[in-house]
Amino acid sequence: MTTANHPYHLVEKSPWPILASLSAMFITTGLVKWFHHFNPYLIFIGVLTVLTTSAQWWRDVAREATLQGLHTIKVVTGMRLGMIFFIVSEILFFFSFFWAFFHSSLAPSMELGGIWPPTYIYPLNPFQVPLLNTAILLASGVTVTWAHHAVLENLHDSSIQGLAITVVLGIYFTALQYMEYMEASFTLADSVYGSTFFVATGFHGMHVIIGTSFLLVCMSRLHMAHLTNSHHVGLEAAIWYWHFVDVVWLFLYITIYWWGS
Numbered sequence: 001m002t003t004a005n006h007p008y009h010l011v012e013k014s015p016w017p018i019l020a021s022l023s024a025m026f027i028t029t030g031l032v033k034w035f036h037h038f039n040p041y042l043i044f045i046g047v048l049t050v051l052t053t054s055a056q057w058w059r060d061v062a063r064e065a066t067l068q069g070l071h072t073i074k075v076v077t078g079m080r081l082g083m084i085f086f087i088v089s090e091i092l093f094f095f096s097f098f099w100a101f102f103h104s105s106l107a108p109s110m111e112l113g114g115i116w117p118p119t120y121i122y123p124l125n126p127f128q129v130p131l132l133n134t135a136i137l138l139a140s141g142v143t144v145t146w147a148h149h150a151v152l153e154n155l156h157d158s159s160i161q162g163l164a165i166t167v168v169l170g171i172y173f174t175a176l177q178y179m180e181y182m183e184a185s186f187t188l189a190d191s192v193y194g195s196t197f198f199v200a201t202g203f204h205g206m207h208v209i210i211g212t213s214f215l216l217v218c219m220s221r222l223h224m225a226h227l228t229n230s231h232h233v234g235l236e237a238a239i240w241y242w243h244f245v246d247v248v249w250l251f252l253y254i255t256i257y258w259w260g261s
Contacts, residue, residue, distance in 0.1 A: 007074040009064070016057040023049040058217055065234070066226050076233045083237040087244050090207075094248050097200040098255065104192045105260055112191060116260065121193050122185045123261035129180045130257040133173050134249065140169040141246045144215070148239050152229050156222070163219040166242070170212035177205050197256060204248055211245050214238040 023046050030043025065071040071079070105116045113119035124130060147162025181198075188198045218235045221227055227235055 007072040009070045009072070009075045014057075014060065016053050016060070019049065019053045020057070023053055054213075061234075062221060062226055065231075071231070071233065076231075079233050079237070083240060087240060090244060094200070094203070094251075097196065097203070098251065100192075101196040101200065101256060101260065104196065112193075116193075118191045118193050121190060123193075124180065124184060124257065126253065126257040126261055129176055130253055133176055133180075134253050136169050136173045136176070137246045137249050140166045140173075141243060143169065144239050144242050148235070151222070151227060151232055151235060154229050156225075160219060160222050163215055163222065167212055167216050167219065170208055170215070173208055174205060174212070177201070177208075197260075200252060200256060204245070204252055207245050207248070211238070211242045214241060 026046030026049060027043055028046075030040070030046045033039045033042050104112070108114050108116045108118065117123050143162045143165040147159045147166065150156075150159035150162055186194045186197075188194050215238050218227070218238050221234065
């Protein structure tokens with residue numbers, strides 16, 4: 001068993017999966033305590049442990065991919081396939097939100113006043129901050145593609161610049177969405193409109209934060225010369241994920257912000 005006669009990577013025992021799942025449980029339980037008891041301590045612990053666990057887990061993966069040479073062609077192929085299946089599952093995840101939105105908006109009930117948006121709901125103007133956020137995400141899709149092609153052509157500085165601009169645009173998008181939430185005239189508790197709006201756009205915002213973190217890690221690995229033009233599966237996965245986030249936002253903007261208003 002000391003000699004590997006196969007191209008696969010049999011991972012060693014790791015504490016990070018169980019710690020990550022416990023951290024996620026702390027966050028969800030902490031959200032309940034925050035919403036109902038105005039106690040933010042548990043969610044703060046959950047976010048802190050998620051960040052710590054992610055940093056340690058990414059460190060181990062980077063070490064396996066570079067210093068230990070464990071990401072063979074077979075392993076990389078499996079990673080790509082796993083990322084594709086993960087994105088498909090995310091598409092189905094958002095599909096349920098669109099289903100809920102259209103279920104209520106195409107046939108508004110009597111309780112909603114028989115109209116959409118419901119009575120006394122004043123939706124956001126789709127041609128103000130939402131349109132700006134659309135332009136930001138489309139621009140980020142261009143810059144992340146630029147970074148990818150720069151990696152393929154061994155343009156080290158250009159690839160880092162492209163990823164840096166993408167990360168800044170992702171942070172800018174998140175800040176604008178936060179301001180939009182603060183200025184909205186309705187809340188999560190305002191009928192099914194508020195529920196579908198904040199759940200769909202809020203989960204998308206969470207995916208933007210995750211994608212921004214993913215690209216930030218890839219940028220740091222690029223800076224440390226961990227990635228080459230023939231070995232950058234982590235960056236590819238991050239770019240696929242970011243393009244998925246862009247496409248979901250286009251559907252959200254057209255349906256919920258524009259058509260739904």
